[in-house]
Amino acid sequence: MTKKHNIILQPSGSRGQVEEGISIRSAARDLGVEIESICAENATCGKCMVLIEEGRFEKYNIESKRENLSPVSTEEAAYFARRPKLLKDKGWEVGQVRLSCQCKVRGDVLVNVPEESRGNKQIIRKTARERAIEIKPSVRKYYVSMTPPNLERPIADWERLAKGLETSMGLVRGTDAKLPRWHELTIDYQCLRTLSKTLREAKWQVTVSVWQDQEVIEVQAGYVEDSYGAAVDIGSTTVALYLCNLRTGEMLAAESEMNPQIVYGEDVMSRIQYAIEHEDGLEKLHKAIVATLNKLLKQAAKSAHIKTEEVLEMVLVGNSTMHHILLNLHPKDLGLAPFVPAIHKSVDIKARELGLHINPSGNIHVLPTIASFVGADTSAMIVAEEPHNQDENWLLIDVGTNAELILGNRKRLVCTSTPTGPALEGAHVEYGMRAAPGAIERVHIDEKTLEPRYKIVGEDEWNTGKAKGICGSAIIDSVAELFRAGIVDSRGRFKQGLSSKRIRKGESGWEYVIAWAEETSIGRDIPMTQQDVRQIQLAKAALFTAARTLLKRSGLESPDKIILAGGFGSYIDKEKAMLIGLIPDCELDKVYAVGNAAGDGARIALLNIEKRNEIDSVTRRIERFELPTDPEFQNQFMLATSFPHMSEPFPHIAHLIPNRVADPMAKNFMK
């Protein structure tokens, strides 16, 4: 029998055992990860490059090393010999980077598939949507022309510059702006160090970059028009960086990469645990994210044809754990009751203090956190959506492994968070997968015939293409349709005695087959199981209960508007989400999906300093509710596991609900 080895593919996290001798590209395909190639595996196109990560990955219980692959072939070596610039730019060496069509598995490996090599580009990407943002950056440039010093006026370089700058700032900004006098202006120490040289080389004609109308952070020779900034959304899984022109607001590049901390733990709790258990845990996590940010920055700068030193500010958002690790603050107390962050307020620190390779005199602005599980990413969502500027009561929900909820209007804002588990994102569901080609993304079940129709990502027509699995939106659809068609009851149980060959007793209990084996690319039936339905019930009950708690605390029956942030919200059918009781009842056309609100918020904060002050002040007055401390929570949670809910009317989707069954035993449903 052939020997088997463990293969882990990042950033997707796909893993499995493959036979010795198979190429990485073939192994990846078997695990559902497509890697590009246009040369028919002849080692000439180079589209299939992958990176071999080295080290011991506790989480997967494997030791990954380059030697666990066949040696670099002559053809492969020849390919890389023709691409010295590529290797240099990326900082890769041959052996670390391989052509996945050439290298054969001889042991365990963890392989990173770079964005450019991925065949199935993910459709749910953190792409900032185009928004009209008023440009009021924290860094502004002013041209200053000075009379050179002479023996009659040998005033110091800084004072000469500051006096010229005072005039320039006044000319540009007008006298109504609250501008400091020349002697109140300051200059960053590292910038001061090169000032004298720059002024002389520039013959006293310079462009000065001023941060917050206060601190000079760069002096460039001659007239320079543009400044650049980067907005970064550090997700637990994906890190996205948006490079922007601070003058025009234009987005010049967007780069994303998997969060390298994933090798230390898949979710925030496991990373906190890692930092607690390892003396150098925090340091490793911190250095990993800093290195990735520097890499993304370099890539973005390269694609925008600018230098990284021209980037004068970086605005960062992320959940509280990502926030702490980025700032090298120990996340221990985020993970232990009473779950306390080190700091709420926004932080401004010099890039050099964090080792981030924008201009060393540039500042890093990190948005405020709101609570242990309501982080700077939620602050960014508020910046993007501005519930605090509304008269209506808005309910903002960002769904991920954890869901954060904000409710309120200009008078009052309340927030909470709840773990929802990974089910809503397609994980922990038997045939769950990401929204990539081959994924079923829509499901409809005929309530008479109990036959399904489905739509596959990448296909224009329903019921065409080969299915590979079910993505998040179709999981919601399936559960809602099973309920609407009367296949599962309001408590989520498969009903007995329905005449459909699709309803059957599978290995782990009752299930409904959505796609038969012959309709798939994996050669196996794709069902929704009783277990899958239970996972969704738990997730939606948690989310609903959190929303209901906020509404109750605010004295509201229902929100005026529901805003779903994040990739998840963008792809689900809101009617079906409401039918299973994932979100509270509300007029359907008042439910909005806004995409990557955290990324948008980071970008807005980068381009508009007033929004930073605004969010600092807003977050100070948001009321936090911790659900586990709410005595009603357990009771409410149980009622919320039903479809759509045990005790709420849901008038807006009432017409879709089959005959309701009153069931006094509901509380015991999970036994």
Added chain:
Amino acid sequence: MTKKHNIILQPSGSRGQVEEGISIRSAARDLGVEIESICAENATCGKCMVLIEEGRFEKYNIESKRENLSPVSTEEAAYFARRPKLLKDKGWEVGQVRLSCQCKVRGDVLVNVPEESRGNKQIIRKTARERAIEIKPSVRKYYVSMTPPNLERPIADWERLAKGLETSMGLVRGTDAKLPRWHELTIDYQCLRTLSKTLREAKWQVTVSVWQDQEVIEVQAGYVEDSYGAAVDIGSTTVALYLCNLRTGEMLAAESEMNPQIVYGEDVMSRIQYAIEHEDGLEKLHKAIVATLNKLLKQAAKSAHIKTEEVLEMVLVGNSTMHHILLNLHPKDLGLAPFVPAIHKSVDIKARELGLHINPSGNIHVLPTIASFVGADTSAMIVAEEPHNQDENWLLIDVGTNAELILGNRKRLVCTSTPTGPALEGAHVEYGMRAAPGAIERVHIDEKTLEPRYKIVGEDEWNTGKAKGICGSAIIDSVAELFRAGIVDSRGRFKQGLSSKRIRKGESGWEYVIAWAEETSIGRDIPMTQQDVRQIQLAKAALFTAARTLLKRSGLESPDKIILAGGFGSYIDKEKAMLIGLIPDCELDKVYAVGNAAGDGARIALLNIEKRNEIDSVTRRIERFELPTDPEFQNQFMLATSFPHMSEPFPHIAHLIPNRVADPMAKNFMK
């Protein structure tokens, strides 16, 4: 013939050639440097320890290495073996440190004689005089007791602390103080990093150190009363550090050391030159001073029984060159016309940015510079004497190799500087020496007999003891007395035909013998030569012309008060200084010597933040005059070379002036 080797002794700078095989201690004595010993050179007392500096010293054209001394003897090794703690505390290793009574010269060496080993302790030391300073430090401590977080109130650590701190600050400072609200307070990033841990270990009872009522820079467990700060005066020759209690103002330790940059150049111009000529020149100079500051800090902390991390602020002063090198700013443009500093205004930077080992979150405050040759040391002198708060017009003079002058009152202040050369400090005068035991410090010449009387440092009576040389105060005395007794004329020329065996033609021209060989410890006559008188004429003319220029620019005939700062001013006879025209005419009891005003000013700025703001504002309005640009300068300078002056009346010492001779040829006096 015996071989000879070069020996350099620091910090005095004494140098000479000595015979092979002589001990360092004996060699030093021959060169006029006494090294302590109480064990009769038996290698038991250890009082004679010296440090052997290694490296190539271009300035002296020697290569100094340990191997140029006899190996460590058994007795010497035994002594150091008994003192492991001493070696550890000082960071010395045997071989680097030697007992100077034991080690024999076998090649060139540069030897550093530490303060504690010096036999002739210098009397002119930079010792801060006791002054009443109002204590308003920039760093204040507040005790904060917090309710620990719980699930109902899981507010972040920083916000919890800030709210408690707002209350504590208000309670301590009263409601009339302009204190920030809790959300306006900030915390230094490095301090934030350890905040969560400290709060929990301290069980939420902490003492918080706040800088400028704004930024938290330290959080200590429990109740802590005292904070510490250091004031530093970086002289070109000597660096002095004063460790103070910031609450009481008490000075806990004073440490001084030679400026290590001396090996790269004796005066500021040669150090600027070094930085220009060597690519790593600035870096070497900068690192040398930072290392010395850290060493002094460590010593001071040790002697005060505190930790260096407890030092929360350091205030630094020094001339513009020392200022630039400390801040790692290239001093090039200080040395080239039009002589422009990089910055005038005071600088606050984090200790960690400079690598200074006070608390890393602590700040370094550097006082403002006024001009290229009027540095932060002059600013400190102004802080100490406060001419800007007077109705009278004061003339402040700090005499060194360069003299800085400030003139004015609360309405107007003008300043200038002038090179005076080292003659006034006893250098470049044939038998000049520092004010150490054996130095003639006072001279009187009988105008009838032309016989001198003199007083030696360390002797109570006149004309007793053995003379070794003449120190600065006696050089002024001698020249004044030679003039008063009619031995030299008003143009500084020795008169012909006077009948005294003390007046004779020596090797380099006419001279007057102050002490005969048998009255000295060096076995040679000690004269004042024509050349010495010329040196003093040049120096005093420069100083007087600078003062006169300032007076003229201010429309004044004479100052209301003359303040002489620095060691030089403390020891000279003011009447005699006026007689030779070193200082302008003025009532004698209006001439004050104030000692180390720069050191005092640094200490005042450390202890009183209002004085820092005051000096920043004062230095902005001081008018600078560069003498070489004054068309009158050359003419005035020539007139000023005469005693006391060619064209000024000097009524207050007129009775001492012998018959004045009008001499139209005065302009040619130097030919």
